[in-house]
Amino acid sequence: MEPAYKLSRRKFLEAAVLATAAAGTSVACGRTGSPWRFFTVDEARTLAAACDQIIPADDAPGAAWAGVVNFMDRQLCGPYRRLQDSYRYGVAGLNKSSRLLYGGDFALLPATKQIELLTFMEKGKAPREAWQKISSSEFFGMLADHTMQGFYGDPRHGGNRDRASWKMVGLAYPMIRGRFKYDLTKG
Amino acid sequence: MALKHVNAVVIGAGAGGGIVAKELATAGLSVVLLERGKWQTAFDCRKDDLRNQRTWVLGNAFGPDEDRNPRVFVDLEGRERVVTPSDNSYNNNAACVGGGTFSYGAMAWRFMEQDFRMRSTYGSVEGSTLDDWPVSYQDLEPYYEKAEWEIGVSGDDSNNIFRAPRRRPLPMPPLPPNREYQILKPAALRLGLHPFDLQMLRNTVPYNGRGPCMRCRWCVGFACEVDAKNGTHNTVIPKALATGNCELRTESVVKEILVDSRGRAKAVAYFDANNRLQEQTADLVVVSCSANESARLLLNSKSRLFPAGLGNRYDWVGRNLQGHGYCGSIGLFDFETFDDAGPGPGIAICDFNHGNKGFISGGLLTNEFIRLPYQFSKMAAPGVPHWGAAHKQYVRQYYPRHMVIMGPVQELPVFDARIQVDPKVKDYWGIPVGRLSGYRHPNDMIVAKFLSQKAAAWLKEAGATTTFNFLPWKGLSGGQHQAGTCRMGDDPRTSVVDKYCRVHDVDNLYVIDGSVHVTNGGFNPVLTIMAIAYHASEHLVNSWRGTHVA
Numbered sequence: 066m067e068p069a070y071k072l073s074r075r076k077f078l079e080a081a082v083l084a085t086a087a088a089g090t091s092v093a094c095g096r097t098g099s100p101w102r103f104f105t106v107d108e109a110r111t112l113a114a115a116c117d118q119i120i121p122a123d124d125a126p127g128a129a130w131a132g133v134v135n136f137m138d139r140q141l142c143g144p145y146r147r148l149q150d151s152y153r154y155g156v157a158g159l160n161k162s163s164r165l166l167y168g169g170d171f172a173l174l175p176a177t178k179q180i181e182l183l184t185f186m187e188k189g190k191a192p193r194e195a196w197q198k199i200s201s202s203e204f205f206g207m208l209a210d211h212t213m214q215g216f217y218g219d220p221r222h223g224g225n226r227d228r229a230s231w232k233m234v235g236l237a238y239p240m241i242r243g244r245f246k247y248d249l250t251k252g
Numbered sequence: 253m254a255l256k257h258v259n260a261v262v263i264g265a266g267a268g269g270g271i272v273a274k275e276l277a278t279a280g281l282s283v284v285l286l287e288r289g290k291w292q293t294a295f296d297c298r299k300d301d302l303r304n305q306r307t308w309v310l311g312n313a314f315g316p317d318e319d320r321n322p323r324v325f326v327d328l329e330g331r332e333r334v335v336t337p338s339d340n341s342y343n344n345n346a347a348c349v350g351g352g353t354f355s356y357g358a359m360a361w362r363f364m365e366q367d368f369r370m371r372s373t374y375g376s377v378e379g380s381t382l383d384d385w386p387v388s389y390q391d392l393e394p395y396y397e398k399a400e401w402e403i404g405v406s407g408d409d410s411n412n413i414f415r416a417p418r419r420r421p422l423p424m425p426p427l428p429p430n431r432e433y434q435i436l437k438p439a440a441l442r443l444g445l446h447p448f449d450l451q452m453l454r455n456t457v458p459y460n461g462r463g464p465c466m467r468c469r470w471c472v473g474f475a476c477e478v479d480a481k482n483g484t485h486n487t488v489i490p491k492a493l494a495t496g497n498c499e500l501r502t503e504s505v506v507k508e509i510l511v512d513s514r515g516r517a518k519a520v521a522y523f524d525a526n527n528r529l530q531e532q533t534a535d536l537v538v539v540s541c542s543a544n545e546s547a548r549l550l551l552n553s554k555s556r557l558f559p560a561g562l563g564n565r566y567d568w569v570g571r572n573l574q575g576h577g578y579c580g581s582i583g584l585f586d587f588e589t590f591d592d593a594g595p596g597p598g599i600a601i602c603d604f605n606h607g608n609k610g611f612i613s614g615g616l617l618t619n620e621f622i623r624l625p626y627q628f629s630k631m632a633a634p635g636v637p638h639w640g641a642a643h644k645q646y647v648r649q650y651y652p653r654h655m656v657i658m659g660p661v662q663e664l665p666v667f668d669a670r671i672q673v674d675p676k677v678k679d680y681w682g683i684p685v686g687r688l689s690g691y692r693h694p695n696d697m698i699v700a701k702f703l704s705q706k707a708a709a710w711l712k713e714a715g716a717t718t719t720f721n722f723l724p725w726k727g728l729s730g731g732q733h734q735a736g737t738c739r740m741g742d743d744p745r746t747s748v749v750d751k752y753c754r755v756h757d758v759d760n761l762y763v764i765d766g767s768v769h770v771t772n773g774g775f776n777p778v779l780t781i782m783a784i785a786y787h788a789s790e791h792l793v794n795s796w797r798g799t800h801v802a
Contacts, residue, residue, distance in 0.1 A: 187638075
């Protein structure tokens with residue numbers, strides 16, 4: 066059992082985090098100088114571009130709009146804490162591959178080149194020197210899976226903004242009786 | 253301060269343990285029911301589609317917790333690694349009051365007569381310890397009935413011509429058919445199959461003081477928000493507590509069973525909710541921790557008289573681990589098949605459980621629980637990219653226009669598919685953890701291929717434009733349907749417990765859960781676990797001669 070002062074301090078911190086997140090300057094997960102919990106501004110921009118090719122916008126929103134990067138950022142300070150190094154290395158590898166192949170950062174490439182590079186990664190054929198610690202296909206597999214989770218999963222985890230994917234597949238909301246028993250906006 | 257002596261300690265408040273606790277407490281015995289998990293409510297899960305007992309990418313919702321309960325898994329190549337409960341290789345079963353019954357899909361199958369006589373039906377099989385049970389379907393029939401009425405089952409299997417005879421119909425009618433059911437039924441009849449209304453441990457009308465299923469889409473893997481899904485947590489365990497004879501202690505992690513100088517179980521050593529080591533003495537000890545953890549506990553209970561662990565004189569504890577490899581087919585349609593009426597499955601067939609030509613056993617087939625969008629995003633048809641615009645379009649088009657038919661393969665027990673105690677790795681409390689290793693019998697994959705083809709044929713007859721099949725993975729099987737590790741039998745040299753679930757060489761120690769299954773049927777095993785628990789409990793109560801402590 067934790068002493069009472071510790072609980073109240075944690076509660077206070079949670080409240081503080083929520084307040085700062087709302088204000089756009091989160092401090093959770095130990096990072097400063099970025100509006101994100103874990104990512105740097107550049108990492109988040111790179112990931113938004115990559116996710117948006119994994120689930121692109123059409124007449125329904127794409128992954129970036131749906132908040133998939135926010136989902137990843139949040140989980141990397143929670144259940145996916147163990148994957149922090151993989152993400153840090155993988156996003157750097159993605160940009161390094163992009164510079165080696167196309168001479169520029171991934172987020173600035175035209176869509177066709179972005180898709181081409183992601184396809185290389187999926188097949189494990191991205192430039193070897195950018196992927197010494199983990200393979201590009203391993204990172205891509207993880208990125209694609211987490212993008213699906215953030216886009217198709219419950220909005221409470223920070224993605225699927227406005228239940229965009231659920232609307233897309235025709236799942237009405239609220240669906241049937243009993244749905245308002247809990248406050249689903251809390252994580 | 254020493255804990256007050258009781259008549260019985262039951263370890264594990266799941267399908268088996270909950271029933272035993274209630275039966276003993278009702279008969280007047282004092283009972284302590286130990287559960288390593290918590291008593292949860294639907295509020296603890298809240299329909300989280302990424303964190304539940306079916307999809308645990310963000311963690312498992314019903315325990316055991318990620319940080320304190322590792323296991324060691326040895327793969328087919330002999331590589332070993334430490335795994336946590338949310339890793340598939342962990343073969344987790346929920347750890348909470350109600351155990352798996354708190355969050356399961358609640359299919360309520362009786363095994364068929366042949367399922368208890370597999371050796372007699374199919375002969376001896378190379379590479380398998382296939383055997384008959386020491387009890388027959390007829391022995392268990394009254395206890396199946398008791399489970400159906402006391403825990404509460406709905407459905408109607410009167411059109412199942414393959415079922416074993418039953419004396420009494422089910423207490424509740426089936427749910428009204430959803431759209432999948434309406435499409436699949438005429439197709440099954442055209443194929444000459446024998447479809448019927450799936451039985452489930454689910455209220456479809458008010459029963460036992462609780463209301464009916466509200467047909468939401470978060471069923472299997474989730475706690476029921478309206479408490480219409482029947483497990484031991486909302487039936488027998490409350491009854492046990494209401495007798496005043498049963499005390500439930502949650503977050504209690506059992507370390508070992510202690511024996512006296514004559515080799516009888518005398519107490520259970522466990523860590524309480526504050527991680528303090530306690531010793532609870534009792535006249536009877538009942539182990540109901542499900543196949544992996546029950547075997548681990550017996551193996552960890554070493555003493556001078558039992559140097560290899562309790563019940564393990566002939567090295568059978570932890571062996572024959574089996575579960576259910578699932579196989580089936582996904583069908584895509586050019587019309588809408590989805591009407592959002594949960595839980596999803598409603599129509600089933602037993603045409604392929606037995607009597608198949610050229611191989612052993614079989615399994616049931618039924619339509620699957622509602623696939624949530626993230627789950628469906630993983631079901632790309634062959635040729636469809638796994639990401640990108642085409643994948644998104646696929647999800648959009650086929651989420652409301654697909655069906656899944658699947659079923660469990662009745663597995664052949666393999667002596668080397670097992671859980672041992674790892675020599676090095678220990679859990680948070682310093683207790684040696686389970687070490688899983690082994691493989692499937694090759695017959696399993698033959699059955700899986702056959703059943704998935706039958707599932708595909710059913711979907712095609714129903715109008716599917718495309719079908720694609722899935723098979724179980726090749727490695728060890730022992731997940732939520734885990735069974736077999738403390739086999740029941742008449743011969744102490746080839747089994748662990750007798751037909752009343754009593755450990756052969758310790759006359760006041762019982763294992764009452766799926767561990768005792770000789771074979772696991774081509775069916776979800778929970779109703780059989782419950783029937784076995786009622787059967788064993790009756791024997792326990794009838795043979796009770798009072799406490800040994802003055």
